Amino acid sequence: MKFLLAVVLLLHGPFWGFDLIVVDARAYPPVSSGTQVGIKEHHQMDPNKNLLVPLIVASSALGAILLSLLCLWIYHRKNSLKSHQKNAYISDSLKGLSLAPFMSTNNSLRLSCNKGAALVMDYKLLETATENFQESKILGVGGFGCVYKARLGENIDVAVKRLNGGSPDSAREFETEVALLSKIQHPNIISLLGYSIHGETRLLVYELMQNGSLETQLHGSSLGSALSWHHRMKIALDTARGLEYLHEHCKPAVIHRDLKSSNILLDSNFNARLSDFGLAITDGTQKKKNIKLSGTLGYVAPEYLLDGKLTDKSDVYGFGVVLLELLLGRMPLEKLGPAQCQSIVSWAMPQLTDRSKLPSIVDPVIRNTMDLKHLYQVAAVAVLCVQPEPSYRPLIKDVLYSLIPLVPVELGGTLTVAPPAVPRSG
Structure with a gap:
């Protein structure tokens, strides 16, 4: 537009100069030497008036050029807006949420999530990024769908959770996740980069966590071999920090x-982030509504399972089970027979408080690699977290303060680890 304004100024400049000449000519006093003299002076001004024709022609040409440029600009702008709107998908199910402007394919690569808003991303872009949701791209399988690895652009890797079907539970979990994660920003909580809705298919796009879930690291093919004692304490501390924020x-x-x-994800440096907020609720909601019993057996607190009582101490119980997994390397539930299971809590409780037995039940991968005083302290924290009576469990902030001194400074704690002694030569 600055260019168009400059053209207009150049176009109208000659007319202003010409008008001043005409006005000045009329302002001269009348000549008293008779009519013939007046006619003669009138003829003397003809050369100036003859400039009018070429000026009009030049102005018309410039006007035509200007009009053409203006038409081209309007046409380009109109097509750009159509292209922008073509890639937007609007969902009535998310009315009331704070939504960012609908993004076109090019703008979808700007992966930033503003607090209080979620980024709407183009479905076709995500479909292409997952190679049409190819089976080989699956990172994990959940209750309502799969999580796929995807690549946006040349070097942006993300995780795409695909929720299929239009069931009320699926739609509710999707809306809860978008509403919460679009407002939460914390280094130990997964970042929601965007979402997309296409018919009954809903997509959630997260930062990619290169080392997968804690469940995969502990109970997968590697059986926890990549996780040292200090890294396990770092994961416990990160998880406690995420819960403390919530x-x-x-x-x-x-x-x-x-x-x-399985809902604790690990990045390339084994920094932990909480994920999967589809079942999350705000404190007090359970008192106003009849909340459906949800969760995973082995992690669900007994008062919630038996009586439906849900508080922040329910999360503390689940944290205690995760801490036992990190300590013992065992599954939260293990089958004893066709219809019989044993929880890690009931199996470990009698031995966790016996200092003579505790070292022998620690995960063999990390056995004898830690200070025994630290081992006893972590076991004591775990025992408190999984107490059957919620009032006996600590607040998560107390758990956090007890773990900080057990994690090395370089991993986010306050523990100073002495370098290994150099053997003397000779």
């Missing part, structure tokens, strides 16, 4: 309701 700093407080090792 319980203490969110207003109202958020109860995760499905804390388990």
Whole structure:
């Protein structure tokens, strides 16, 4: 537009100069030497008036050029807006949420999530990025769908959760996840990069966590071999920090309701982030509505399972089970027979408080690699977290403070680890 304004100024400049000449000519006093003299002076001005024709022609040409440029600009702008609107998908199910402007394919690559808004992303872009949701791209399988690895652009890797079907539970979990994660920003909580809706298919796009879930690391093919004692304590500390943010700093407080090792994701440096907030609720909601019993057996607190009582101490119980997994390397539930299971809590409780037995039940991968005083302290924290009576369990902030001194400084704690002694030569 600056260019068009400059053209207009150049176009109208000659007319202003010409008008001043005409006005000045009329302002001269009348000549008293008779009519013939007046006619003669009139003829003397003809050369100036003859400039009018070429000026009009030049102005018309410039006007035509200007009009053409203006038409081209309007046409380009109109097509750009059509292209922008073509790639937007609008969902009535998300009315009331704070939504960012609908993004075109090019703008979808700007992966940033503003607090209080979720980024709407182009479905076709995500379909292409997952190679049409190819089976080889699956990272994991959940209750309502699969999580796929996807690549946006040349070097942006993300995880795409695909929720299929239009069931009320699926739609509710999707809306809860978008509403919560679009407002939460914390280094130990997964980042929601965007979402997309296409018919009954809903997509959630997260940052990619290169080391998968804690469940896969502990109970997968590697059986925890990549996780040293200090890294396990770092994961426990990160998880406690994420929960402490939800319980203490969110207003109202958020109860995760499905804390388990498969919902703790690990990046390339084994930094842990809480994920899967589809079942999360705000504190107080359970008092106003009849909340459906949800969660995963082995992690669900007994008072919630038996009586439907749900508080932040329910998350603390789930954290205690995860801490036992990190300590013992065992599954939360193990089959004893066709219809019989044993929980890690009931199996470990009698031995966790016996200092003579405790070292022998620790995961063989990390056995004898830690200071025994630290081992006893972690076992004591785990025992408190899984107490049957919720009032006996600590607040998550107390758990956090007890773990900080057990994690090396370089991993986010306050523990100073002495370098290994150099053997003397000779």
